[in-house]
Amino acid sequence: MSAVMITRKVRKWEKLPGKNTFCCDGRVMMARQKGVFYLTLFLIVGTCALFFAFECPYLAIHLSPTIPFFAALLFLFVIAMLLRTSFSDPGVLPRALPEEATFIEMEIEAANGNVPAGQRPPPRIRNVQINNQIVKLKYCYTCKIFRPPRASHCSICDNCVDRFDHHCPWVGNCVGKRNYRYFYLFTTSLSLLTIYIFTFDIVHVVMRSVDNGFLNTLKETPGTVLEVLVCFFTLWSVVGLTGFHTYLISLNQTTNEDIKGSWSGKNRVQNPYSHKNIFKNCCEVLCGPTYPSVLDRRGLMQDDMPVSATPAAPSSSSLSSSNPVPQTTKTTAPLIPNEHTPDDAKPSIADSAEKSPSPREELPPAQKVPPLASPETDAETALAKDKIH
Amino acid sequence: MAETHSLQDLRQQPAVAAKVFLQRDYTHGTMCQFQTKFPSELETRIDKQQFEETVRTLNNLYTEAEKLGSQSLIEGCLACLTAYTVFLCMETHYEKVLKKIAKFIQEQNDKIYAPRGLLLTDPIERGLRVYEAGSQTFQLVTTKSRVPETLYLD
Numbered sequence: 001m002s003a004v005m006i007t008r009k010v011r012k013w014e015k016l017p018g019k020n021t022f023c024c025d026g027r028v029m030m031a032r033q034k035g036v037f038y039l040t041l042f043l044i045v046g047t048c049a050l051f052f053a054f055e056c057p058y059l060a061i062h063l064s065p066t067i068p069f070f071a072a073l074l075f076l077f078v079i080a081m082l083l084r085t086s087f088s089d090p091g092v093l094p095r096a097l098p099e100e101a102t103f104i105e106m107e108i109e110a111a112n113g114n115v116p117a118g119q120r121p122p123p124r125i126r127n128v129q130i131n132n133q134i135v136k137l138k139y140c141y142t143c144k145i146f147r148p149p150r151a152s153h154c155s156i157c158d159n160c161v162d163r164f165d166h167h168c169p170w171v172g173n174c175v176g177k178r179n180y181r182y183f184y185l186f187t188t189s190l191s192l193l194t195i196y197i198f199t200f201d202i203v204h205v206v207m208r209s210v211d212n213g214f215l216n217t218l219k220e221t222p223g224t225v226l227e228v229l230v231c232f233f234t235l236w237s238v239v240g241l242t243g244f245h246t247y248l249i250s251l252n253q254t255t256n257e258d259i260k261g262s263w264s265g266k267n268r269v270q271n272p273y274s275h276k277n278i279f280k281n282c283c284e285v286l287c288g289p290t291y292p293s294v295l296d297r298r299g300l301m302q303d304d305m306p307v308s309a310t311p312a313a314p315s316s317s318s319l320s321s322s323n324p325v326p327q328t329t330k331t332t333a334p335l336i337p338n339e340h341t342p343d344d345a346k347p348s349i350a351d352s353a354e355k356s357p358s359p360r361e362e363l364p365p366a367q368k369v370p371p372l373a374s375p376e377t378d379a380e381t382a383l384a385k386d387k388i389h
Numbered sequence: 390m391a392e393t394h395s396l397q398d399l400r401q402q403p404a405v406a407a408k409v410f411l412q413r414d415y416t417h418g419t420m421c422q423f424q425t426k427f428p429s430e431l432e433t434r435i436d437k438q439q440f441e442e443t444v445r446t447l448n449n450l451y452t453e454a455e456k457l458g459s460q461s462l463i464e465g466c467l468a469c470l471t472a473y474t475v476f477l478c479m480e481t482h483y484e485k486v487l488k489k490i491a492k493f494i495q496e497q498n499d500k501i502y503a504p505r506g507l508l509l510t511d512p513i514e515r516g517l518r519v520y521e522a523g524s525q526t527f528q529l530v531t532t533k534s535r536v537p538e539t540l541y542l543d
Contacts, residue, residue: 076472148518185469288461291483294513
């Protein structure tokens with residue numbers, strides 16, 4: 001039985017876990033639901049097209065040709081920022097490879113010690129001190145990592161994102177560390193563009209009405225009505241959003257932190273990331289270094305690479321040895337599923353301990369058990385809030 | 390207490406070489422810094438000073454990459470004015486330093502760690518989350534906890 005294997009070069013993005021879609025062979029990365037993004041694009045391009053078609057010829061002649069010129073510049077900038085926000089990696093943290101995940105789990109078990117049967121193990125939280133403030137790092141059960149400070153798990157994209165701000169359906173992507181400044185520039189430039197178009201629509205209507213009368217003007221340039229409507233509603237939302245994000249930037253906070261009230265001042269907690277200086281905060285967020293993507297989407301998969309997507313056994317790769325460590329510690333330490341075990345399942349904990357080998361490697365069975373005041377309620381509410389945005 | 394518990398675990402297990410994961414050091418904020426504490430598994434393999442020197446140099450390189458200096462400011466402003474199209478032609482400062490880091494790790498592996506049967510993995514391959522030092526011949530997971538600031542309490 002001889003077979004000639006033609007192996008296609010597989011790029012890493014094809015094997016990435018999470019619910020993202022990739023285009024252009026891994027160069028473009030977006031969320032799965034892109035409908036609202038297409039709507040955003042359509043509204044911007046459509047309104048600007050109407051502006052260039054109806055208003056610009058008149059204004060270029062009667063006022064100045066620089067008006068359509070600056071409108072075109074603004075429009076191109078808005079589109080560039082929108083595409084940059086939508087297509088770039090927001091700062092996704094790669095999931096832990098099997099060895100790292102097992103290493104972390106062992107650290108946790110070692111620290112927990114022997115939890116008596118029937119008792120819930122303590123929640124998986126790490127406390128670190130950042131600039132004299134205690135910050136809790138939560139464990140992400142999906143990504144199998146302790147989330148760095150300011151990172152959060154987006155349930156829509158199913159990824160942990162560094163400096164997670166929110167998931168924006170309008171741009172079809174999460175807004176995080178790597179694309180926050182593009183998002184902010186997008187909202188700012190869109191506000192300017194909206195104000196620009198709205199102002200010149202009014203100017204155009206007024207100027208034409210003086211010559212031809214109001215109703216005739218509307219008949220000659222029906223696009224104006226549509227533009228004014230779109231701009232009017234856009235103004236309220238986008239300008240408001242820009243203002244809100246300007247406020248957040250000046251305090252060096254994320255939308256996620258603002259909603260959760262992480263640094264609201266209760267219990268004397270203060271934002272440890274703020275430089276206490278508006279200018280410095282703005283500089284850091286807007287002019288800071290451009291962080292590289294740590295995902296390596298376009299790298300080529302090597303045949304022996306362990307895939308972190310499979311939560312199952314430490315992989316078939318050459319990296320795992322003949323005696324995987326988990327076997328030796330299973331009998332001593334309590335396991336992940338126990339954290340979610342409700343009170344009425346306590347008698348069956350002895351059974352679950354016997355079944356330990358398999359649940360250790362699989363998370364889904366644990367998640368099916370309804371948590372009873374589980375340590376993850378915090379994370380669950382956070383996830384629910386992530387979903388809202 | 391956590392450490393003695395895991396030491397007992399270690400003794401129960403077959404003595405196989407391991408991978409050690411050094412975690413990030415968040416005491417100064419979200420800047421990329423790794424903990425310089427020397428993991429005890431490597432005590433027999435490499436000199437403590439040498440290892441800490443490597444991590445310290447690495448930390449300095451990351452500080453240089455993320456520095457909020459005039460260079461990053463100018464780069465940011467220029468990029469913004471060109472709608473970030475300038476990055477199609479030139480590398481960002483961070484990417485340049487990452488290349489330096491990759492070269493540094495390669496050098497360290499060639500000169501110091503490979504002769505001792507160890508291999509350092511560039512943190513960028515682990516999402517800048519951990520700094521991995523592993524044995525080249527055996528690759529298994531270690532059990533030692535190396536996070537001094539860890540508290541597993543409510």
